[in-house]
Amino acid sequence: MLKKIILILTLFLITVGSIYAQKEQYNWYFGFNARLSWNSTRTLTGTGVYGTANATLTGLPLQFPGSAMQTYEGCFSTSDADGNILFYSDGITIWNRNNQQMVTGLSGDPSSAQSGIILPYPETPGKYIAVTLGKDNSNNLSYTVVDMSLNGGLGGTVPATTNVALTGQSGALGESVFAVRHTNKEDFWIVAPGRTTTTSYLNVWKVTSAGVQTTRYSVATVSIGFTSLGANGYLKFTTDGLHYVWADFLSGRLVYGDFNPTAGTITNVKIRNTYPLFPSNPNRAYGVEFSPSGKYLYLTQAPGSLNTNQVSGLVVYDFAALLATSNPNSINPVKTITNPVSLADGVTDHFGGIQLGPDGRMYISRFSSTGMFVITNPESPTAMNIYKLLNFLPGNGYWGLPNFAAPWFRMELTPPANAESCANVSATFQLSIIPGMGLSNVSRIVIDFGDGGTTTYNSPLSSLYSFPHTYNKPGIYTITITAYNATGGVEISTSSTMTINSCAMRVNPQVSVRAGT
Incomplete structure (x- = not known):
């Protein structure tokens, strides 16, 4: 009989969520x-x-x-x-x-x-x-x-x-x-x-x-x-x-x-x-x-x-x-x-x-x-x-709607749709850029994944980017998104952590396959 001891560790845990959420107008x-x-x-x-x-x-x-x-x-x-x-x-x-x-x-x-x-x-x-x-x-x-x-x-x-x-x-x-x-x-x-x-x-x-x-x-x-x-x-x-x-x-x-x-x-x-x-x-x-x-x-x-x-x-x-x-x-x-x-x-x-x-x-x-x-x-x-x-509100609306100050632009990172991914597996991220004050000054946005890998987007910028990244080793990484202006100054920089665990398959080396088993 072929005997294997298989250990599958907990998969890919991401704690990024939405970066720089700015929900003051929610x-x-x-x-x-x-x-x-x-x-x-x-x-x-x-x-x-x-x-x-x-x-x-x-x-x-x-x-x-x-x-x-x-x-x-x-x-x-x-x-x-x-x-x-x-x-x-x-x-x-x-x-x-x-x-x-x-x-x-x-x-x-x-x-x-x-x-x-x-x-x-x-x-x-x-x-x-x-x-x-x-x-x-x-x-x-x-x-x-x-x-x-x-x-x-x-x-x-x-x-x-x-x-x-x-x-x-x-x-x-x-x-x-x-x-x-x-x-x-x-x-x-x-x-x-x-x-x-x-x-x-x-x-x-x-x-x-x-x-x-x-x-x-x-x-x-x-x-x-x-x-x-x-x-x-x-x-x-x-x-x-x-x-x-x-x-x-x-x-x-x-x-x-x-x-x-x-x-x-x-x-x-x-x-x-x-x-x-x-x-x-x-x-x-x-x-x-x-x-x-x-x-x-x-x-x-x-x-x-x-x-x-x-x-x-x-x-x-x-x-x-x-x-x-x-x-x-x-x-x-x-x-x-x-x-x-x-x-x-x-x-x-x-x-x-x-x-x-x-x-x-x-x-x-x-x-x-x-x-x-x-x-x-x-x-x-x-x-x-x-x-x-119809019947959208708990009370009646009339003429007015809330008055909000002009917001600063923001950047939101959405983690992979499949949160159960592993180290050494390519995962897809999405970066949303929400218009606001300061965005016209941005010449490039750099995403630093905390493992030496980076992704850069140059002006003119789009509202949504989808891109892959692979972490080669388990660990806790800090991911940082930085928006730079034309002179190299920082308009916005924000970061959060992500924890990556491994998906490992271990086989007992003492178990072998013999004829008739």
Whole structure:
């Protein structure tokens, strides 16, 4: 009899997971008690609209009950790097992760399009800056510091840092505010439009490790005036922080141009009248968002009232064409959708705010509804796949979606699909590059596997790479991903460990094969 003693050791254990996950935008709180989270996902049937066929959609965020907030428009939230919610706000009240009031009486307003935004306090882990702004021409841009070490880790406000006014602005501030990270990766810029009856302005403030510089840092003039300083639309920046768009709700114009995140200055200011979807009332530009690459600009336009004589709409522009032209009004949309108000399922089919999700899809609020719209391919607007998601929320959405600061780019490494691989066996890895600030500076990305092997990708970079690597010996290895700029400086470097065990087959040398056994 042939006798063998076979020992198979535990196989290939990888502990990398997702490197540099940056899940600060994984939890959305908005509307009347609506909450979505990308920490858990689900599969649903999307009802195709405007020529899109029905489809099964995977990886959609899971709904969670429990939000204490009720807001028609302004809202913002932040999570930690692992995607755990820290706090959220409508601009007046901040609630902690247990849905308890942390502070109230802030300068924002639930009827402000962007009632605020949250920044990490530069070089001070565990502290955050909540910037808040009221509606119409309230002119009350302020900040409040939140310290997450207070109240047993639930967070609290720092004394003497509640509703501290930002000053020196030109024009009356109201409803529109955004924040962009400085190229030094630590500081931030706060940007808010100011309006008068003759001229408008884009005001900029700086935030450093010393705190918010409450005196305005820079300003750009916009040659449009306003007969009314009432409702306003969204201000957004491209993910690289180099360009911006401000949609003014009442005048029906887009203001856009260039931003220098190193100098904190706005240049190349241009103006385009919004596309006339509504012959009886052609204004009402409201939500704006960029595709992940920044190539396309999405604009939602809202009617003045919700009745059967009005429509809302979605307009998509080639943003590079808008930037390049000397006559912005000559650039027509690459895609236009008009959305008649209907009561087919008991609610109005009405576009509200539009926001890019952590999954690269675009989500659009559906007024007074537990449903939403989702665009699954925002980089292909002429072949747009847009779906209605019914009963998607635990509460009702209205106009607004959460306001998030422009993120730094990130790199995520996905381990081999077959985790039970062995030393001396080729395994396939995937590197995802998610656009954001700093990516335009990257000339190459180097993956060091910790065993002397490396893989390099040079600019221009793709969003996804799939590549093999073989570890020849069991052991614990540190894998490091480093993004370098053209001068050899490091933009981002991140690492994690992986443990590789062997798959060994051992045979007892004393056992032999004999005839007849």
